[in-house]
Amino acid sequence: METLLKTFVPLLLVSCSAVTSYPSVSPHIARVTDRFRSPERQFQSFIRRYNRDYRTAEEYAHRLGVFTRNLARAAENQMLDPTAKHGITPFFDLSEEEFERSYLGLAVQDKEGMLGAEMRTAEEVDVRGLPASFDWREKGAVTDVKMQGVCGSCWAFSTTGAVEGAHFIATGKLLNLSEQQLVDCDHTCDAVAKEDCNNGCGGGLMTNAYNYLMKSGGLEEEKTYPYTGKQGECKFDKDKIAVRVANFTKIPFDEKQIAANLVMRGPLAMGLNAAFMQTYIGGVSCPLICPKIFINHGVLLVGYGAKGFSILRLGYQPYWIVKNSWGKHWGEDGYYKLCRGHKMCGMNTMVSAVSTTWEG
Numbered sequence: 001m002e003t004l005l006k007t008f009v010p011l012l013l014v015s016c017s018a019v020t021s022y023p024s025v026s027p028h029i030a031r032v033t034d035r036f037r038s039p040e041r042q043f044q045s046f047i048r049r050y051n052r053d054y055r056t057a058e059e060y061a062h063r064l065g066v067f068t069r070n071l072a073r074a075a076e077n078q079m080l081d082p083t084a085k086h087g088i089t090p091f092f093d094l095s096e097e098e099f100e101r102s103y104l105g106l107a108v109q110d111k112e113g114m115l116g117a118e119m120r121t122a123e124e125v126d127v128r129g130l131p132a133s134f135d136w137r138e139k140g141a142v143t144d145v146k147m148q149g150v151c152g153s154c155w156a157f158s159t160t161g162a163v164e165g166a167h168f169i170a171t172g173k174l175l176n177l178s179e180q181q182l183v184d185c186d187h188t189c190d191a192v193a194k195e196d197c198n199n200g201c202g203g204g205l206m207t208n209a210y211n212y213l214m215k216s217g218g219l220e221e222e223k224t225y226p227y228t229g230k231q232g233e234c235k236f237d238k239d240k241i242a243v244r245v246a247n248f249t250k251i252p253f254d255e256k257q258i259a260a261n262l263v264m265r266g267p268l269a270m271g272l273n274a275a276f277m278q279t280y281i282g283g284v285s286c287p288l289i290c291p292k293i294f295i296n297h298g299v300l301l302v303g304y305g306a307k308g309f310s311i312l313r314l315g316y317q318p319y320w321i322v323k324n325s326w327g328k329h330w331g332e333d334g335y336y337k338l339c340r341g342h343k344m345c346g347m348n349t350m351v352s353a354v355s356t357t358w359e360g
């Protein structure tokens, strides 16, 4: 894991969630003492923890201002979302707008229901007898948490996550698949919402990406087409295809259907509104209000639990387990827990599954 960071991070300075380097210290430990200190003292420990280097006094002062406003936002998010913990994350020197621009990247214009309108929705499946909790990580279907960097490529990570899972289910083999191939080569547009096109670090959609993969022939592995976090020239090589996509389907909006499809088909690509994620540290996020439209982030649904622990009495929420692409130092080792059964943050509106055929 340390080697992963050392080799991986320098490449990533520029994409959908970029932090340039990481400490080995857990942010949770530092946080307890932090809240009794002045914003500037907290900012200084943030700088040390995340190895920030602001070039000028003006930049320092500006980032301190942003950081201080984020402390207020975290406190506000904490009040609105009492079953999760909100606090200082690696993204605390970015304004909300900068964060959205740099670390999200789902190219959805605001038109609910229209997206992928030509696509087939999966048939309803029997939801009886589902396990009380389920986690694809335990079955070996999920690769390590990755890092999109300062690049709006979340859609590519969501896509590879779903394809990695489907390939594992088809073959029993787990591969790291290439986000960079999608970032560089996929410019597919939605058949109905024609201005929703995949555009590298500028955003994209998972369903467009499946269409691209079906047309192009398939997806390379990370090791033959590694991540750089910058959009570049397409270097896709058909001879290096590792996985082919056979088809894909939308999943119905009902959360029980989503759970059943997750168990049946593997990890699912999912879109949500990331409003509470910039300040998220852990616990089950269940905000009192979270927009159900304005889906702006692509992630991977990998499991669900029956009762998420929370020190607050409001706690004990059934939750979803969501793999993010902001590195392991964000959230719960890179994961987000979102409460289940409330269509929270629109998580039920853009879920999809993919099937693969194995190359070889």
Ligand SMILES: *[C@@H]1O[C@H](CO)[C@@H](O)[C@H](O)[C@H]1NC(C)=O
Residues within 6 Å of the ligand: 004, 143, 144, 174, 175, 176
């Ligand atoms: C995926 O890549 C990471 C980082 O290089 C590595 O640690 C991990 O073992 C790989 N996983 C698989 C299944 O190849």
Ligand SMILES: *[C@@H]1O[C@H](CO)[C@@H](O)[C@H](O)[C@H]1NC(C)=O
Residues within 6 Å of the ligand: 246, 247, 248, 355, 356, 357
């Ligand atoms: C999708 O692809 C899988 C794997 O090849 C296949 O088993 C399934 O029947 C296909 N579904 C449809 C609707 O074509």
